Amino acid sequence: MPSPVELLTEAKSYAALLSEIRRELHQIPEFALNLPQTQARILSSIEGLGEIFLGKSLSSIALLIRGENPGPTVLLRADMDALSVTEETGEPFSSTNGFMHACGHDLHMAAGIGAAHLLATHKAELKGNVLIWFQPGEEGHHGADVMIEEGFLDLSGERPIAAYGLHVFTSLPIGAIASKAGAMMASAGDLLVSFQGSGGHGSMPWLSKDPITPMVEAISALQVMLNKRFDQFDPVILNVGWISAGDQATTNVIPDSASFGATVRTFSQRNTDLLHTLVPEMIHSIAKSYGLTATVEFSVPTKVLMNDPGAIARVERISQELVGPGYQTMQVPIAGGEDFASIVAEVPGAFVFVGACPPEIDYQTAPTNHSSKARFDDSVLPLCSSLLAALAFDHLG
Ligand SMILES: [Zn+2]
Numbered sequence: 001m002p003s004p005v006e007l008l009t010e011a012k013s014y015a016a017l018l019s020e021i022r023r024e025l026h027q028i029p030e031f032a033l034n035l036p037q038t039q040a041r042i043l044s045s046i047e048g049l050g051e052i053f054l055g056k057s058l059s060s061i062a063l064l065i066r067g068e069n070p071g072p073t074v075l076l077r078a079d080m081d082a083l084s085v086t087e088e089t090g091e092p093f094s095s096t097n098g099f100m101h102a103c104g105h106d107l108h109m110a111a112g113i114g115a116a117h118l119l120a121t122h123k124a125e126l127k128g129n130v131l132i133w134f135q136p137g138e139e140g141h142h143g144a145d146v147m148i149e150e151g152f153l154d155l156s157g158e159r160p161i162a163a164y165g166l167h168v169f170t171s172l173p174i175g176a177i178a179s180k181a182g183a184m185m186a187s188a189g190d191l192l193v194s195f196q197g198s199g200g201h202g203s204m205p206w207l208s209k210d211p212i213t214p215m216v217e218a219i220s221a222l223q224v225m226l227n228k229r230f231d232q233f234d235p236v237i238l239n240v241g242w243i244s245a246g247d248q249a250t251t252n253v254i255p256d257s258a259s260f261g262a263t264v265r266t267f268s269q270r271n272t273d274l275l276h277t278l279v280p281e282m283i284h285s286i287a288k289s290y291g292l293t294a295t296v297e298f299s300v301p302t303k304v305l306m307n308d309p310g311a312i313a314r315v316e317r318i319s320q321e322l323v324g325p326g327y328q329t330m331q332v333p334i335a336g337g338e339d340f341a342s343i344v345a346e347v348p349g350a351f352v353f354v355g356a357c358p359p360e361i362d363y364q365t366a367p368t369n370h371s372s373k374a375r376f377d378d379s380v381l382p383l384c385s386s387l388l389a390a391l392a393f394d395h396l397g
Helices: 004-012 015-026 036-046 105-121 143-149 212-229 269-289 309-326 340-344 378-396
Strands: 051-054 061-066 069-079 127-135 162-173 177-179 182-185 187-196 236-245 257-266 293-298 305-307 327-329 349-357
Touching: 004 015, 004 105, 004 309, 004 378, 015 036, 015 105, 015 378, 036 051, 036 061, 036 105, 061 105, 069 105, 069 340, 069 378, 105 127, 105 162, 105 378, 127 143, 127 378, 143 340, 162 309, 162 340, 162 378, 177 309, 187 212, 187 269, 212 236, 212 257, 212 269, 236 269, 257 269, 269 293, 305 309, 305 340, 305 349, 309 327, 309 349, 309 378, 340 349, 349 378
Parallel strands: 069 127, 069 162, 162 349, 177 327
Antiparallel strands: 051 061, 061 127, 177 349, 182 305, 187 257, 187 293, 236 257
16 A cells, blocks of 8 residues: 555646646636536546446536445545636636636646546555545535535445545745644534514604614624623634615605525534524514514524544654654634535544645735635645645555
8 A cells, every 4th residue: 555655646646737727627717506617627537447426416526436346435526616706826827717716616626537537546555435525515515415406425335434525825925735524614604683663753763663773783792692602612603794674765765674694604503593583583573672574594504613633643644754743733623614514513523724825925815715816836746646646545544
């Protein structure tokens, strides 16, 4: 069985090819669940490496590499979708179609392709199977859940024993690897609230039901509630991103309704459940005290991404072999959401951050993932591919 360092050396011999694939994918970014060009580009790079399965209601691909010896299955996952962002990096391979791989998913696909080549080359030494998912719709479109619903976890005939995924990050130095056991990323979802009053003349608010005052009160009360009703050692983030009421053309009209939307982040199911109980209770009681009604809607949130301690122990050991002191244990989770959480809710596994900030930029001030100016250095691809392949080998070697 090849060691992680041997896999890295081997992956470096594909470095130019992996960068080329990544740059081609970078120029054809596609949004959400339907990514036909991206799917076609990946298929052309994994031809002959194993059995291919395509999604029914989304452009997903699963590649099943069967080892020459029987054994369990390990799942590796790369996400595929881009963001609705107009690129401003100035890279010679910039996207020009109004979408952008501003979150580095182009690197994830290239890393997955590299891992597939490493594993297929060594399938004689593989005791079991590796299932590699190329997954659309990570950016809030629940692509992982759709793939699970379409039966993609069980394609080898049995449930994988472990699952791994990685994410490149501009806020880490190139080649650094970081993760943690337990909660690593937040459950992320939306809250939409609307107060229905009845409009009238601004000079006589007692004859109307002004919806703006209870809305403002509710926005403040929500922040206080986070402090008084939730465990301060299990954070909840609730940030109002928009409010809407009235008409800027006039000040003397009371509108019929007022509404706001917020992003909500939690790190435990307990707090998600508690929010879903306490927020409607509070909003309805404020509305009632003003004599009006309100509606409260939560979107289906991503799950909290929980890394399995056993999987993290493997990540730490292999990362230290690959990058020595470049492996860091994260002290706290990050508040971003990630639908790999749905996969590790079914299969024990781990998600890993890999630094991809170009060395000429200070990673502490570099434009972050999702910025129109975010630049990712694809010389990190051999490391990403070998890390994924080494994790699979560690279970199946
Ligand atoms: Zn991402």
